[in-house]
Amino acid sequence: MRSTVRTRLRLAGALAAVLVAAGTAAGPAAQAGERHHPRPTLAGLAERHGRYFGSATDNPELTDTAYTGVLGHEFDMITPGNGMKWYATEPRQGVFDWTAGDEVVDLARSHHQRVRAHTLVWHSQLPDWLTSRTWTADELRAVLKNHIRTEVRHYRGKVYSWDVVNEAFNEDGTYRETLFYKTLGPGYIADALRWAHEADPHAKLYLNDYNIEAVGPKSDAYYALAQQLRAQHVPLDGIGLQAHLALQYGYPATLEDNLRRFSRLGLDTALTEVDVRMLLPATADKLAQQADWYRWMTEACLAVRRCAGITVWDYTDKYSWIPAFFPGEGAALPWDEQLAPKPAYYAIREALD
Numbered sequence: 323m324r325s326t327v328r329t330r331l332r333l334a335g336a337l338a339a340v341l342v343a344a345g346t347a348a349g350p351a352a353q354a355g356e357r358h359h360p361r362p363t364l365a366g367l368a369e370r371h372g373r374y375f376g377s378a379t380d381n382p383e384l385t386d387t388a389y390t391g392v393l394g395h396e397f398d399m400i401t402p403g404n405g406m407k408w409y410a411t412e413p414r415q416g417v418f419d420w421t422a423g424d425e426v427v428d429l430a431r432s433h434h435q436r437v438r439a440h441t442l443v444w445h446s447q448l449p450d451w452l453t454s455r456t457w458t459a460d461e462l463r464a465v466l467k468n469h470i471r472t473e474v475r476h477y478r479g480k481v482y483s484w485d486v487v488n489e490a491f492n493e494d495g496t497y498r499e500t501l502f503y504k505t506l507g508p509g510y511i512a513d514a515l516r517w518a519h520e521a522d523p524h525a526k527l528y529l530n531d532y533n534i535e536a537v538g539p540k541s542d543a544y545y546a547l548a549q550q551l552r553a554q555h556v557p558l559d560g561i562g563l564q565a566h567l568a569l570q571y572g573y574p575a576t577l578e579d580n581l582r583r584f585s586r587l588g589l590d591t592a593l594t595e596v597d598v599r600m601l602l603p604a605t606a607d608k609l610a611q612q613a614d615w616y617r618w619m620t621e622a623c624l625a626v627r628r629c630a631g632i633t634v635w636d637y638t639d640k641y642s643w644i645p646a647f648f649p650g651e652g653a654a655l656p657w658d659e660q661l662a663p664k665p666a667y668y669a670i671r672e673a674l675d
């Protein structure tokens with residue numbers, strides 16, 4: 323008698339689970355199931371695999387409450403799109419401003435989300451005081467060290483990781499001739515990692531770049547550098563693959579192999595700034611292809627043990643950086659401009675589920 327009840331309960335539980343798993347499936351039963359068991363979020367699905375699912379965000383958007391509703395609910399990792407960059411955090415030499423970065427960190431913490439901090443050393447979006455004069459190596463080393471130590475200390479204990487150096491290589495795998503490289507030589511990367519580690523020993527320290535999703539000259543340069551840094555016991559934890567993809571340039575088919583080779587070096591990897599842009603107008607065919615790419619990227623990360631998670635470079639086309647930077651292109655994110663989920667969103671769910 324009692325075991326029959328237990329069996330019935332177990333069957334009811336299994337049925338409920340099926341209904342929840344069915345998620346968006348049509349029909350009154352599925353809908354009733356959904357009312358009692360809200361659809362799991364991307365973060366919730368990713369957590370089942372020990373991964374995170376994140377989004378970038380930016381301060382001007384934070385007054386949009388429909389936007390922040392989804393941002394606070396669907397993701398468990400947040401990246402400030404601009405607020406932690408050098409121009410924002412040290413607008414005058416030695417004068418630090420944490421307003422923008424703190425706003426994003428505080429919002430994330432209020433939603434129990436972690437933060438991928440971005441970025442300490444980059445050739446772009448630097449303050450004028452830094453780029454408008456020349457520096458001796460000793461001067462620039464002191465400026466860089468002070469910037470890194472002060473910013474990393476400010477966020478110590480509040481961030482999961484730092485993109486310590488961003489976009490250090492050219493497409494052919496040679497070092498990008500930035501202010502830092504030209505003045506300090508390639509050793510600036512190891513120095514930056516060491517200074518960041520001293521300032522927050524618990525933050526995971528990443529090198530981050532675009533066009534390193536596939537195996538090729540640029541990702542090979544990261545592989546060689548990572549090997550070298552590991553051999554020298556420089557504190558490097560991971561490689562961030564930005565994954566700003568474009569339909570017209572083809573899918574990076576060697577992504578999974580590439581993630582795996584970094585993993586074998588004992589490094590974490592992450593897809594850090596994912597978007598998949600297309601030539602406008604968006605059509606059903608392009609959106610379907612885009613969905614496949616999001617699905618494949620998600621599957622690739624799940625297939626490699628040390629791929630820690632995925633971050634989209636904002637989640638809605640309403641606030642994507644693409645139209646401003648790539649005229650004629652857009653529709654790159656999993657939610658459209660009205661904050662409605664696109665095929666890409668459902669494809670990510672399927673891959674995670």
Ligand code: XIL
Nearest residue numbers: 380403404440441488532564595643
């Ligand atoms: C972009 C921001 O999204 C824009 O708002 C800003 O105007 C320019 O920078 N690679 C990076 C990011 O590492 O910091 C860039 O973010 C996008 C490309």
